[in-house]
Amino acid sequence: MDVTTARERLKDMLAELDRSIGVLKGDPVAVREYSAADAGSDLTDADRAQAMLTVATAQRRAVVEAIERIDEGVYGRCVDCGKPVPEGRLEARPEAARCVQCQGKRERRR
Ligand SMILES: [Zn+2]
Secondary structure, three states: OOHHHHHHHHHHHHHHHHHHHHHHHHOHHHHHHOOHHHEOEOOOHHHHHHHHHHHHHHHHHHHHHHHHHHHHOOOOEOOOOOOEOOHHHHHHOOOOOOOHHHHHHHHHHO
16 A cells, blocks of 8 residues: 555544544534444443543544654554564554554553
8 A cells, every 4th residue: 555545544534533533522422323333231321432532532643643654754664663564454454553463462461
């Protein structure tokens, strides 16, 4: 994926996330339509909105950082080991900052 395409996709994602975050902050009840998938859990709407806001905010940061890496000319390289992030991974997740191995290590540490 070339950086022009990556930048466009990241900008789209950013706009989408900003919209979601705006909704989540402004109207927690509207969250129901976003979270139909996990209906049945006993979280309140406010808890669910908060959880989704946390996820959306973290993803927004990842997208912003990916755009910064494009600007710095280091996009597509793993921020931990410096090896190229596989094309397929970037296609699926243009905001990915790490190769699969480094991401795996990071997630196991949590
Ligand atoms: Zn790596």
